[in-house]
Amino acid sequence: MKTPVCEADAKSGFLCPACQERLSKGEITDLDVEISRILHKYREQFSLEPVEVVKAIDCGKKLVILSDSDAGLLIGRGGKVAAVLAKELGKPVKIIQRTNDLRKMIEELIMPVRVLGINEVFKAGEKEWRIRIKRSDAPRLPLEMKSIESVLNNLVREKTTIAFE
Numbered sequence: 724m725k726t727p728v729c730e731a732d733a734k735s736g737f738l739c740p741a742c743q744e745r746l747s748k749g750e751i752t753d754l755d756v757e758i759s760r761i762l763h764k765y766r767e768q769f770s771l772e773p774v775e776v777v778k779a780i781d782c783g784k785k786l787v788i789l790s791d792s793d794a795g796l797l798i799g800r801g802g803k804v805a806a807v808l809a810k811e812l813g814k815p816v817k818i819i820q821r822t823n824d825l826r827k828m829i830e831e832l833i834m835p836v837r838v839l840g841i842n843e844v845f846k847a848g849e850k851e852w853r854i855r856i857k858r859s860d861a862p863r864l865p866l867e868m869k870s871i872e873s874v875l876n877n878l879v880r881e882k883t884t885i886a887f888e
């Protein structure tokens with residue numbers, strides 16, 4: 724299992740100097756520490772050994788969990804694991820698996836809204852991904868724009884923005 728903090732910290736509930744430094748630098752958040760502990764707690768009960776969680780992001784109404792392992796592992800049969808995570812964390816969770824398929828990741832994130840297209844644009848010499856969405860779909864977005872862009876910037880190395888048209 725891989726969690727945002729190291730295994731010893733996930734188990735003990737205390738942060739080692741290395742993870743403490745990552746927390747101070749803002750590379751990880753208190754939420755990352757919390758989810759690491761929770762995942763460790765349920766490791767055996769839900770067979771979470773193959774799970775690789777990168778980061779958890781608080782998106783207001785929901786928490787987005789970025790995973791490098793199959794999203795199904797954190798959802799569980801009949802959504803059982805996701806339900807326990809939501810209960811422990813106090814908010815519904817949405818699990819997004821990190822892949823090379825940008826479009827698929829975005830569509831999972833903004834479901835039921837569809838992506839019109841994705842363009843690579845250059846702004847002041849810097850590459851940026853522009854995700855195009857129908858303006859009339861804006862009210863159906865499941866998360867606030869700020870949250871969506873924050874998740875995208877954790878999923879994709881280059882800057883990513885949403886453009887309505």
Ligand SMILES: [Zn+2]
Binds near residue numbers: 728738741
């Ligand atoms: Zn540590």
